[in-house]
Amino acid sequence: MKKKTGFTILELVVVIVFVTLAVILFFVQKVNIDAMNRDETRKTAINAMYYGLEEGFYAENGYYPETISEENLKVIDPKLFTDPSGKVLGEAHCSYTYESANCEDGKCKEYTLRAVLEKEDDYIKKNRSN
DSSP, rough: OOOOOOOHHHHHHHHHHHHHHHHHHHHHHHHHHHHHHHHHHHHHHHHHHHHIIIIIIIIHHHHHHHSOOOOTTTTGHHHHHHTTSSOOOTTTOOOOOEEEEETTTEEEEEEEEEEEOSSOOEEEEEEOOO
16 A cells, blocks of 8 residues: 655645734734834833923023924924824824913913823823922
């Protein structure tokens, strides 16, 4: 009797199912890791704006600006005003917001910086207590 070599259909199906599940798991994890990296980028940008406002703008002027941009917050990299989706702070649908409060003649005493994150709650920084 001759012995046949090769794989059975059942063996091939099991291998194909296993490889398919591994590929699906890989892409799901990649999407999650990419979202977490974008969230970290957003947190880094908010922290840079926060320290730029506190250590740069407020230390020099004694108040906070009504709006922020690369023109009045020159101590940070201008690229940080653009979120990972390409929207600039102040544009519609930007994941960064700057909300000034308690303002008089463009000089504000308070502010809130916010980044809308994908995998966590919003990341919020407020002015230091005066």
